[in-house]
Amino acid sequence: MSAAGQRLTIRDVAARAGVSRAAVSLAFNNKPGVSETTRAHILRTAEVMGWEPNRSARARGSRGTGAGTGTVGLVIRRPARQLGLEPFYMDFISGIGSVLTERSGALLLRLVRDLDEEIELQRHWWRSGQIAGSVLVDLQRDDPRVPALAELGMPVIAVGHPSLTGPFTALWTDDGTAVTEAVRYLAALGHRSIAHVGGPAELGHSALRTEAFTAAMTELGLADARRRVTDYSGDDGARATRSLLASAARPTAIIYDNDLMAVAGLSVAAEMGLRVPSDVSLLAWDDSQLCRLTHPSLSAMSHDIHAFGAEVARAMYDVLGGERVTGRQVPTPSLTPRGSTGPPPPP
Amino acid sequence: MSAAGQRLTIRDVAARAGVSRAAVSLAFNNKPGVSETTRAHILRTAEVMGWEPNRSARARGSRGTGAGTGTVGLVIRRPARQLGLEPFYMDFISGIGSVLTERSGALLLRLVRDLDEEIELQRHWWRSGQIAGSVLVDLQRDDPRVPALAELGMPVIAVGHPSLTGPFTALWTDDGTAVTEAVRYLAALGHRSIAHVGGPAELGHSALRTEAFTAAMTELGLADARRRVTDYSGDDGARATRSLLASAARPTAIIYDNDLMAVAGLSVAAEMGLRVPSDVSLLAWDDSQLCRLTHPSLSAMSHDIHAFGAEVARAMYDVLGGERVTGRQVPTPSLTPRGSTGPPPPP
Structure with missing residues (x-):
């Protein structure tokens, strides 16, 4: 060839x-x-x-082909050692793709190591006309992408709470409310010692969930709120679970910030001879198809990630069509109880 | 915005x-x-x-921006009802991405429903200059994409056995040899009744694996070669496993054509009160991180999918650079024994 x-x-x-x-x-x-x-x-x-x-030359003057046909950029950061993408992104990309397909658009995808690399890339994509706009994910507090991309005048849909997304159209789930629901549910089952396995503090949604977890535990008068910080990988989820379940007074319930870590947690419990849920309850987040494939199947804070991705793509096309799109909250993750949660063991 | x-x-x-x-x-x-x-x-x-x-206008005359910057197309087919992407694609996309990042290229990704839609899209991407070339996956026998895209003169790396890829540069794993190794391993453990949970017959690599499975069983004088055809989804993997394990003479070992279905199979065994591996051995394929996250961890036919994706991207850049690239076989999947395989139960 x-x-x-x-x-x-x-x-x-x-x-x-x-x-x-x-x-x-x-x-x-x-x-x-x-x-x-x-x-x-x-x-x-x-x-x-x-x-x-060539639509670009024809319709948009200096804008490139990508801009002309509604190509949307998506840059995902992840540590170099972490191969693969987590299930959330599989469903999210699939949801964006379903709408792009309807509109004859496409997704321009790149994995990067850090924010600087992302900013450089987004700038280049935009200036060389390869994309009509971009979807920002994993927003941080005082995210440097926000001022850098706002300056370009590039259409952006930012997936994150409006407190993180500056002038961009924000789409977000109400993670605080969902965490509170999760803690209250486990407390209602009788759990007093509940742990949270979350993501890095610099990620905006991780920080929001951690704050909500601590607040909910305090509100319910539960002092034993243990936390572990991970990089969201299955391996890190397994390590965090081992450390929690091997501690002197082990928690009777664990809330995970994604489902890959909860799957890993389930295996660690089995490896340590603990029964789920009679010895320890496990609650996953995101609820991709993995949660239904384990035994026991995983209780989870569920949201329709595919629909979330589709909503993001639709908001992008509204913006590209010249509409003024205010941010919107997509449905709050809600509890789907399955086989991995139950009352705590008798003291 | x-x-x-x-x-x-x-x-x-x-x-x-x-x-x-x-x-x-x-x-x-x-x-x-x-x-x-x-x-x-x-x-x-x-x-x-x-x-x-704008590199396009500058360097390539009529070629669009995508072509100028080494944007590579990837179209994945999957049934409309199946949300998300399977773990293979997460690792594969991640591997392609790692090389594109080095070369400042990007991946233009779209999910489609059928081959006609894909051909239409590839043609459009190429003619409008959005891509420099494309990666074809899930090759079929007499795949209509081969003549259609060959006619365009578009650079293509085809992921599949050379018997399927026509004039395109082919990259493939030797699935036949790997299946034979899997069957021989299980037979050496003492299994006589081995089942295969595979993909649709129209997919070239599914057909090759199925043929190799039947041939290996025959060669070893094992008459009880049962097969189930799935769409590679976890749900279908669970259904196939239930049907096999509920049959009058249930197989003592099952080979799955991906790892998502093997994870589902593990849960079905637990749900039916069967111990893995003492009642039934399960062997996965692909070996994404999922296989290490289950308990017992899944024995698998492993290959480095991330490296496979990277190799595909490198071959693409060689072709784009004007090199004549002959097809190459990437390392054959090899057996990684873990906790899900062992001798069959006593008769």
Whole structure:
């Protein structure tokens, strides 16, 4: 295979159709100046030859092809040692993709190591016209991407609480309310010692969930609120679980900030000879299909991540269409009880 | 946010730097005709203003931005009802991404429902200059994408056995040898009744694995070769496992064609009160991180999918660089025994 394949140009189409290049352009832009018969003839000729105009040059002046066709950028940060993407992103990308497909758009995806690399890349994508806009994920407090990308005037949908997203259209789930629901549910089952296995403090949604966890425990008068910080990987989830379950007074319930870590936690419990839920209750977050595939199946704070991704893509197209889109909260994760939660063991 | 943000043009940069547009172009193309001092001044001015040339128009004539910057297309088919992507694709995309990042390329991703939709989309991406080339996955026998895309002269890396990939550069794993190794291993443990939970027959690699499974069983004189066909989803894997384990003479070992289905199989065994591996042995395929997160951890036919994705991206850049790249076989999946395989129960 060679990359050199000769591409057809408007000149070839004009020659084959026996018209001027201007006529081809008028026909494709649906402008007056060519008869309907000629227009149909030109379009048919181009179709037969397999030529279509470069939308970028045609419609948007200096904007590149990506911008013209509604290509949306998505940059995911993750530590170099962490291979693969977590289940959340599989469902999220799939949801964005479902709407892009309807609109003939596409997702331009890149994995990066840090925020600086992301900012550089987003700038480059935008300035070289490769994207019409971008979706920002994993917002941090005082996220440097917000001022940097706002300066570009680039359309952005930011997935995060409005307190994190600056001038951008924000889409978020109410994680605070969901964490509170999770803690209250476990407390209602009789648990007094509840642990939280969360993400790094610099991530905005991790920080919000951690604060909500501590507040909910305090409100319920539960002093034994233990926390473990992870990088959201299954391995880190397993380590955090081992450390909690091996501690002198082990918690009787653990809330995980994603489902991959909860799956790992379930295995660690089995490995340590503890029964779930009679010895320890485990509660997952996100609820991808993994939670239904384990035994016992995992109770989880569920939300429809696929629908969330689709909503983000729809908001992006509204913005691109020139609408003024205010932020919106998507449905709050809600408790789906399955087999991994129950009353604590008798003291 | 508005999509209208005025973009800078080469004219703006020339005016600010006090030079002609031709001089800006010469400076950026590193061509003679401007002094080093002027060149540095122009580049600095552009940098300060945040302008960079549209590589497409500059370097490739009629080719779009995507082509100019090495954007690679990837289209994944999956049934509409199946949300999310399977773990294989998470690792594969991550591996492609790691190389694209080094080369400042990006992945243009779309999920589609069928082959016709994919062909239409690949054609459009190529003709409108959005991609420099594409990676084809899930090759079928007599895959209609092969002639359709070959006709375009588009650079393609096809992930599949050379018997499936026509004129394209093929990268593949030797699935036949791997299946044979899996069957021999289980037979050596003493298993006589081994089942295979595979994918749809129209997928080339599913068909190759199924043939190899049947051949290996026959070769070993094992008559009881049962097969179940799935869509690779966890739910279908659970159903297939239930049907096998509920049958009159249940198999003592099951080989799965991916790891999501093996995770589901493990849960079904637990749900039916069967111990793994003392009642039934389970062997997964692909070996994403999931296999290490279950209890018992899953024995698997392992390959480094991240490295596979990286190899595909490198082959793509070789092709784009004008090299003649012959197909290559990437390392054959090999057995990683863990806790889910052992001798069969006594008869």
